[in-house]
Amino acid sequence: MKKKITQHYSNFIQNKIDSLRQMIADLTEDAKNDAKGSAGDKHETALSMMHLEQEKLNQKLKEFLEAKSIFESIDFQKINTKVTVGSLVLANDIYFLISVSLPKVELEGKTIFAISPQAPLAQKLIGRVLGDSIEMNQLNYRINHLE
Structure with a gap:
């Protein structure tokens, strides 16, 4: 993916x-x-x-x-155990690609946001591992998948 x-x-x-x-x-x-x-x-x-x-x-x-x-x-091939630049994170059925800020897309029925590492959500995700949860704008995000 x-x-x-x-x-x-x-x-x-x-x-x-x-x-x-x-x-x-x-x-x-x-x-x-x-x-x-x-x-x-x-x-x-x-x-x-x-x-x-x-x-x-x-x-x-x-x-x-x-x-x-x-x-x-960005090295997107690198396997990450923690969220970092280049990670693809699945949280709450939404994919987040930590890279540069680009428009939301729909691919294969999935919603993807490309966000910069400076974005507030990315700041909260970076360093987290699979299974971790964060809160952003009164929403809880649980990391269900990490590439």
Whole structure:
């Protein structure tokens, strides 16, 4: 299960990076084409809006490139007896992948959250072993499976 989850998230990150790069390239092309055929205040406003959008996309791209770098540096193959970075934890029928913060996914009917080691829940899970319980937001989580 862990291998499928890590492969899914790896593909997700790469697809996001590819999509953001394409959107940036499209905006750059639109700005070039717009510059050729327009003049005046409306033109300047449109170019300014495109530039702002491009800056936002570049920031998102930077975030996903950093996430990819961190994700790829984690040893997901390591067998863990305690929860650590790279662990897949099953608690209360929810899987938590301690890696980087990424959106929730459903795989094979299972709910998976990728959470960063800095997340409050991850902080409570790290160092725990199979069978341990923790409390978070008035919910008790019992570690039923650990990879």
